[in-house]
Amino acid sequence: MSTAAAHGVHADAHEHHHESFIRKYIFSTDHKMISRQFLITGIVMGVIGMVMSILFRLQLAWPDQKFAILEMLLGRWAKGGVLDANFYMALVTIHGTIMVFYVLTAGLSGTFSNLLIPLQCGARDMASPFMNMLSYWFFFLSSVVLCWSFFVETGPASAGWTVYPPLSALEKAMPGSGFGMTLWLAAIALFIVSSLLGGINYISTVLNMRTKGMSMNRLPLTIWAFFFTAILGLLSFPVLLGAALFLIFDRSFGTSFYLSDIWLNGVGALENVGGSPILYQHLFWFLGHPEVYIILMPALGITSEVIATNARKPIFGYTAMVISLMGISVLSFIVWGHHMFITGMNPFLGSVFMFLTLVIAVPSAVKVFNYLTTLWRGNIQFTPAMLFAIGLVSFFISGGLTGIYLGNAALDINLHDSYFVVAHFHLVMGSAAIFGMFSGIYHWFPKMFGRMLNNTLGYFHFWLTFIAAYLVFFPMHFMGLAGVPRRYYAFSVIPEFNVWLEVNQLITVAAILAGFAQVLFLWNFFYSIFRGKKSTENPWKANTLEWSTPVEHIHGNWPGEIPTVYRGPYEYSREDREEDYYPQYIPGEDEGHGHGAPKTKTAPVHTEDAPAATGGNVLFSALKKVFGFSPR
């Protein structure tokens, strides 16, 4: 708090400071720079993850072909141009790890929480800028450690991104469980530190540092989404850290948390007794399931903002949107068992988890219907950001619906660990979240870099990626239904699976096409950073506070006082106004009919200089307002 106040006082002085290169671009404590660092690291990791997916897709489509290029690229991992089976596993594992944690958690939430929370709440910076900087550097270190594991002799971790023990715990169980696995665990531990440092910051900034008039029910839905995401991360990542520590203990110090009754080829009977491999799965999925929403919710928040802005309409059912986000957050903690229906867990538990899991479909359905109604009778601007947001809604529908199959324990018996699962989560949290991220990049690029992205390339990027993503993941449903298991190096072993070879080839070609489309994006992105058209202050005619800041970044965000907020963020196309938008920061007698209209005309919640309430109080009053059970 005091840091922010200090920023406020010295804002003008900061402007004239000359900052050294290192202070400005590397060890920067400015949230805008940190968000750019997160984004660019995320993009680099994303490219690595995508290239990996194309490599193993080649193997799946043409298992008998020799690709000279593979040997050129991978050396001993692809002797004679055929991908090594062990390395295939490593690719699958690291692809999953990178995409889930490094791109869609840090790259998405890290980028946009950092950029938008201070800007949209009206704060000079994060609550603790130094911790924020640490958060990025822990993330960076974690990325480096993970990539380093590719240069280990026995290869990187290869037990699947969920790294279930005993496979991951026993060095002799597979080559990837050697030093590569140790590095994986170290990378994840660093990542968790980064994520916790970030999460604490996001929560305290949202609760304590909003500007005058920015009551909780005037927060843009992006902020609500980041807020719930941060809470989820804060509560679930420590559990994964615990799981990882136990695993480190089992691997290195001879404990038996996850190990019991094992006779390993090449070693013999192990001493460990009394542990349970299922314990790990419980701990892992206690993070793992909230993690899905940690990935998805920021994307949903971004989509809400982008759709409202580009449909030039208030988001439909603001309160319902917030409550559904909250419902999803709470439920996400009590459904982890649906990943474990067939682990031998008591079947009664299975039925409980089935019930809770299917309940999540209700808030998700509400979100989809609200998006559709927001589009209805809108005046839709086809910006690339809008198209990507629509893409997210489409994937969220088609991927979310298959969750109803997998959440049903009886159906899961047959679908578990099959390609149906691969199709499901790649649509609903892979494609949907990455489309949300692209949407955010196209929408806030002017804010991040002061320049515009090329729209035409953006359209090509969208349509190619959208079509290719469906071509890749939609046919996988049918493979899964036919009983094709995931993480298979080749399908030649079961003769029945040979019919899927053509489909696999189609998928691989589509994946290459998708990769090609990302080249367009990368070109557009990096070119526009330096040479793009200069942006104006509010290029999308949006209502939220970030568009009142100058195009050139300054420390402290606003040159003068932080603007006061007068109404909710979605006052688009009001009948009584000539323009079709009504920014939050424009003073006006009329406070708006929509959500965010204050119940009374009294003073705003609190001011920046004199915090009126503690975090707890603010949250409580916000909940009251959201649920409407306030006595007034």
Place this chain on the structure above:
Amino acid sequence: MKKMKFGWSGAKLLLLATLLLTATLTPISVFAQADPASDVIPAPKEFSLSTADLVYYAYWVLAALVLLVIVYIFNIGAASEKLTGRTVINWTKVNAWLAIIVLVAGGAGVAYELVYHGKHLLPEAASKHGDSIDNMFNWTFGFTFAVFVITEVLLFWFLFKYRNKEGRKAAYFFHNNQLEVIWTIVPAIVLTFLVLRGYSTWHAITQTPEPKAKQIEVFGYQFGWKARYAGDDNKFGEANFNFIDPATNELGLAIKPTVIALRDTLMADTHRLGNDLRNLSAILKKKAEDLSKMSLAADGKAYTDLMQELEDIRNGNKASELRKMMKRKGVQIQRINASLGNRDMFNEAANDDKITTEIHLIKDQPYTFRYRARDVIHSAYMPHFRSQMNVVPGMMTSFTFTPTKTTKQMQDELKNPEFQFYLFCAKICGSAHYNMKIKIVVESESEYNAWIEKQKRVIEPVQPEAPAAPATGTDTTATPKTAKNNNARPSLAMGN
């Protein structure tokens, strides 16, 4: 503006250059390469176009087309914008129509998939509970497919219908309680139905006792499966992971002579390891001499391996490794000794058990598969029986089902004489995960009886005194496992 133009032509050049460079660097032969080891390349193969080749061409043609379109758009756009000062391509229109085209094409694609792969939607069910799962599936499919079609059509239709038009203002419409209540309640009702139905299906499959079920033990290991039938006494012999010896007792059954033999071997091993530990300096000397006779150029990897070994001895890694091995074996010996006195465990029930490399089942007979894992988690997946259960070390899991179709019946129904049921691994378990399957044959009772008769008992009754009779090789097709493959009995003295 000028800067922009220069920039984009630079972009075009770069993209084209990348295309050309990659195209030349990646010859067709990358996709269809002859075996480099063979000198003679079969002539017809060179001219045959595989699917891979076609796809390869298609990819480059597509990429080139896309690039051409981009180049075209930028040229025309830039030129005419200069002339008229107006935008040429109305992207709002283009995107709105693309939305409709993609919607129609996507719908056609889904319809095609459903027709073409529709019969694969779920493979033919061959078990009793399989039908109830399929029924549940059909209900879920009905609801979700309807929602899928309605919402996706609305999404893209709205995109088209409400596209930006000059001078139009969007509706200021932000809230409607009635609507929101409706679309909360309706999904809730549908889901309640699905949950209740799902619960009864799940309950019937997993929690309904089947008293007549025959038991078969299925044993998963890296990388394969073994099945165990209880034999004539209908009672499984006890088993323990400490008794496992891949050569003589791969399932770790409680057979006294075999286990005693294993213990004695372990004791001998420990003794030898102890000797090695005491004589490390002598071994070091000998190995150093060996090394001096070798050279990197002549021996390559053997040379570097030996160097590493010497290094390990010098820095104490070897000694600690030996101590660890001795300790581990010591614990195993202790555990074996402790259980040897246990009469309930060594009750000779294992003697008539039958270990097989195929699973044979009688049609319409309920079975409970009891799963045991040797090393890591596996998953026993039988899609045709709609059955999957994880196989977890240290924890017995089970799955009960009734096969309702014989292999022959399935072959006739699918018109595929090659068809076989398989149980395969669905949980990542190592590099040969994809290679882990066991054949299942469903047949009539008489066929089954004939087959089980031929399977060997673990201990043949004719020679009960024979110690440590090999328990493997009960099936003629079984691959012989040799003790050489495992370094359970390592010794530094061996080898060099």
